[in-house]
Amino acid sequence: MRKPLSPSSALAKYTYELRFDDVPTEVVDYAKTLLLDLLGVAIAGVQTEEARATLRACQSYGTAGGNSVLIGTGLTAPPGLSALHNGILAHALELDDFNGADHSGAVVIPALIALAGQDRSISGKRLLESIVVGYDIAKRLMDGCGGYAAANAGGWHSTGPCGSLGAAAAAAKMIGLDETEIINALGLAGSFTGGTWAFLADGSMSKRYHAGRAAETGVMVAYLAQAGFTGPAHVLDAEWGGFFKLYAPTSTDLKTVTEGLDNDYRIMKAGIKPYASCRGIHSAIDVILDLRESEGLRPDDVESLEVFCTKRQRNQLGNATPETRLAAQMSMPHSLAVALIEGSATLDLYRKPWLGNPDVLALAQKVHFLSNVENGEETTVRVLTTAGKEYRRLAPVSRGKGGPENRMSSAEIDQKFDSLVGTVYSDGYAQELRDIVQTIDTSKDISALLAVLQRDPSANDPCENGKLPSMASRS
Numbered sequence: 001m002r003k004p005l006s007p008s009s010a011l012a013k014y015t016y017e018l019r020f021d022d023v024p025t026e027v028v029d030y031a032k033t034l035l036l037d038l039l040g041v042a043i044a045g046v047q048t049e050e051a052r053a054t055l056r057a058c059q060s061y062g063t064a065g066g067n068s069v070l071i072g073t074g075l076t077a078p079p080g081l082s083a084l085h086n087g088i089l090a091h092a093l094e095l096d097d098f099n100g101a102d103h104s105g106a107v108v109i110p111a112l113i114a115l116a117g118q119d120r121s122i123s124g125k126r127l128l129e130s131i132v133v134g135y136d137i138a139k140r141l142m143d144g145c146g147g148y149a150a151a152n153a154g155g156w157h158s159t160g161p162c163g164s165l166g167a168a169a170a171a172a173k174m175i176g177l178d179e180t181e182i183i184n185a186l187g188l189a190g191s192f193t194g195g196t197w198a199f200l201a202d203g204s205m206s207k208r209y210h211a212g213r214a215a216e217t218g219v220m221v222a223y224l225a226q227a228g229f230t231g232p233a234h235v236l237d238a239e240w241g242g243f244f245k246l247y248a249p250t251s252t253d254l255k256t257v258t259e260g261l262d263n264d265y266r267i268m269k270a271g272i273k274p275y276a277s278c279r280g281i282h283s284a285i286d287v288i289l290d291l292r293e294s295e296g297l298r299p300d301d302v303e304s305l306e307v308f309c310t311k312r313q314r315n316q317l318g319n320a321t322p323e324t325r326l327a328a329q330m331s332m333p334h335s336l337a338v339a340l341i342e343g344s345a346t347l348d349l350y351r352k353p354w355l356g357n358p359d360v361l362a363l364a365q366k367v368h369f370l371s372n373v374e375n376g377e378e379t380t381v382r383v384l385t386t387a388g389k390e391y392r393r394l395a396p397v398s399r400g401k402g403g404p405e406n407r408m409s410s411a412e413i414d415q416k417f418d419s420l421v422g423t424v425y426s427d428g429y430a431q432e433l434r435d436i437v438q439t440i441d442t443s444k445d446i447s448a449l450l451a452v453l454q455r456d457p458s459a460n461d462p463c464e465n466g467k468l469p470s471m472a473s474r475s
Contacts (some may be wrong), residue, residue: 005258005362006233006234006236006237007144007234007237007254007258008183008186008187008233008234008237008256009040009179009183009235009237009260009388010257010261011132011140011169011257011258011261012179012180012182012183012186012188013179014133014136014137014262015133015137015169015172015173015182016173016178016182017175018129018132018133018173018389019096019129020125020126020128020129020229020316020441023129023226023265024126024265025130025290026268026370027054027132027265027267027268028128028132028441028466030142030268030270031128031131031132031267031410032128032136032437032438032440032441032465033272033413034097034131034135034267034270034272034437035105035109035128035131035437035440036038036078036413036417036433036434036437037096037097037105037272037413037416037417038096038097038105038106038109038472039071039109039433039437039453040416040417040418040420040430041090041093041095041105041106041394041420041422042071042072042086042095042096042106042109042110043071043072043089043421043424043425044095044347044421044423044424045072045088045090045091045092045093045094045422046051046071046072046073046089046422046424046457047424048089048092048093049205050088050089050092050208050461051085051088051092052091052156053081053205054084054085054088054089054212055070055073055075055085057138058070058081058084058085058171062083063075063076063077063078063081063241065078066078066079066081066082066117067117067118067120068081068082068083068113068114068116068118069082069086069111069114069450069454070086070191070454071089071158071206071453072089072424072453073456073457074454074457074458075454075457076457077118078117078452079114079115079117079219079223079305080114080180080216080220081217082110082113082114082117082215082218083111083113083114083167083216083218083219084212084213084215085108085112085212086108086109086113086114086215087106087107087109087211087212087213087214087215087216087362088208088209088211088212088424090105090109090110090211090244091103091106091107091159091207091208091211091212092208092275092298093275093276093347093420094277094278094326094329094350095273095275095276095347095416095420096211097269097270097271097272097273098271098273098279098401099139099148099165099270099271100135100138100139100142100162100166100213100266100267100269100278100398100399101138101139101141101158101159101162101163101166101256101269102142102148102152102159102162102463103159103163103211104134104138104139104163104166104267104270104422105270106159106163106211106212106215107153107159107164107166107167107211107214107215107218108130108131108135108138108163108166108215108218108393109131109169110136110211110212110215111134111170111171111215111216111218111219111355112127112130112131112134112170112171112174113453114219114388115174115175115217115219116174116446116449116450117421119175119299120172120445120446120447120450121445122445122446123443123444123445123446124439124441124442124443124444124445124446124449125441126173126174127440127446128440129168129173130170130173130174131267132265132267133169133170133173133178134166134167134169134170134171134173134218134266135170135266135270136166136265136266136267137165137166137169137170137272138162138163138165138166138167138169138337139162139166139269140256140257140258141161141165141166141236141243141257141267142158142162143243143253143256143257143266144244144248144252144253144254144256144257145158145162145247145248145251145252145253146234146248146251146253147251149310149312149377150248150250150251150379151247151248151251152197152250152312153312153343154247155196155197155198156195156196156197156247157196157197157207157210157334158194158247159195159210159211159214159409160193160194160195160210160211160213160214161190161193161194161195161243162195162249163210163211163214163215164189164213164214164217164218165186165189165190165193165243166214166218167184167189167214167215167217167218167219168185168186168188168189168217168218168221168222169182169186169218170218171191171218171219171221171222172185172222172225172366173367174222175222175223175226176224177226180227181225182225183231183233184221184224184225184229184230184231184233185190185221185222185224185225185231186221186222186231186235186236187230187232187233187235188224188229188231189217189218189235190230190231190232190235190236190243191219191231191232191235191241191362192217193211193214193217194403195207195209195210197316197376199326200316200319200327200330201336202316202324202325202327203323203324203325203327203328203330203377204327204328204413205297207326208326210337212420215435215469225270228372231280234452236254236257239255240379257436258474266464270406270410271398271400271401271407272400272413272417273400274399274400274408274412274418275335275345275346275399275400276329276346276347276349276350277328277330277331277335277345278316278317278329278330279349279385279398279436280316280317280330280332280377280379281317281332281335281336281397282322282398282400283334283377283378283379283394283395283397283398283400284307284335284336284379284381284395285335285339285345285398286335286395286398286399287346287393287394287395288339288340288381289339289343290393290395291383291391291393292339292340292343293343295391295392297340297385298340298346298381299337299340299341299359299363300384300386301386301387302340302366302382302383302384302385302386303385303386304366304368304380304383304384305336305366305367305368305381305382305383305384306367306368306369306370306381306382306383306384307336307362307367307368307369307370307379307380307381308372308379308380308381308382309369309370309371309379310371311371312370313332313369313371314369314371314455316330317331317332318331318332318333318365318369319331319333319334320333320334320361320364320365321355321364322334322355322473323355324355325350325351325355328351328355328417329350329461331364332352332367332369332379333364333367334360334364336356336363336364336367336381337352337361337364337367338354338360338365339358340363341359341360341363344438350393362366372421378394378395378396378397378398379394380392380393381393381394393463414434417430417434417456418430421433425457425458429452429455432452433449433453434451436448436449436452437449
């Protein structure tokens with residue numbers, strides 16, 4: 001009886017053998033949708049403090065001699081720096097896709113954009129093949145850890161560990177590695193990756209770095225494997241030092257890592273964010289917005305607002321007095337307060353003047369966490385009103401997550417994309433980029449995509465004097 005392939009070997013075989021013509025049309029279409037959404041988020045990310053700091057660091061490190069795009073700057077750099085920069089941009093606004101590594105798009109797509117800059121003859125079909133592979137494997141590793149809660153329970157931020165291998169697989173596919181080389185790339189990625197939740201204490205920028213570094217890792221290990229550098233073939237399942245033994249010692253499900261490789265395209269599980277907060281807050285926002293619309297609930301009506309959740313969710317999302325944009329985006333109390341006050345959870349509500357706003361702080365103090373739930377990604381919300389009414393509701397699947405029936409509509413995705421791109425480029429750019437992405441599978445090469453991503457925003461910027469507004473006016 002033939003011995004089953006190791007997890008790494010099975011994933012390498014899948015990565016090598018996947019061909020565009022074998023991928024169902026709906027999977028290809030969704031890959032293009034995710035690509036467009038991620039690029040819109042990354043372009044808007046140019047205006048963040050994280051992006052400005054990253055660009056300064058890249059320039060200090062040295063960008064000469066590289067042809068890979070630094071999105072939204074008009075500049076190029078070596079591929080590793082491009083992947084790092086664009087990964088940070090893509091995750092900087094907390095609006096990138098979820099339910100993968102967790103944040104697969106911010107890891108996979110920047111790695112591929114970086115590699116394409118070094119070989120602009122790569123076809124649109126190869127780009128889409130690589131996106132499908134990268135998202136799929138990143139999600140499979142998350143599932144193999146036992147899901148989001150288990151993968152993050154120990155304090156690891158799963159976008160780093162799971163995302164690094166997803167980026168490695170995508171990068172390996174992009175540059176045409178063989179099966180043995182792909183195994184080496186996965187082994188190298190899995191043997192040196194990480195990222196922790198320590199940023200919760202002060203709202204620091206390190207969460208964004210996790211995505212950028214994972215994308216950079218994917219690029220570097222693909223080049224190393226191509227050059228003959230080897231990695232552990234059993235990086236995932238080794239008894240001592242294996243990926244799952246380290247990151248998910250009590251929740252590993254190896255079977256789910258490789259089952260359905262021929263037909264279960266897990267890119268289809270990725271969700272597009274409707275709200276500018278941590279995904280774990282979305283279902284509670286859904287409840288508050290529903291109560292605001294259906295019951296006419298307003299801030300003055302609230303006596304207390306209780307959230308039934310796990311201890312991890314309370315620790316992760318419980319900060320009622322955030323002082324930075326990231327801290328606010330990770331704050332359940334802040335998010336529910338602005339959602340009830342304004343009827344939305346858009347990006348501007350996580351910046352000044354909403355940070356420290358007295359009305360927001362007063363309502364946030366009425367949010368209480370009841371950590372009596374053992375497991376579960378969604379949270380039940382109970383509102384007690386000053387008039388003695390009680391509302392208790394659960395959104396079992398948050399908006400934007402799950403199958404097609406719960407995703408944002410095409411019109412909503414387009415509106416999100418247009419509004420984000422419009423903060424950096426003038427009219428016409430968004431539609432130009434949309435047209436390129438929607439027809440990318442017919443392109444013999446992706447030079448047109450890279451050219452539009454490389455375009456200097458100061459050449460057609462809607463802002464005064466062609467300069468991006470200072471962070472003081474935007475955060």
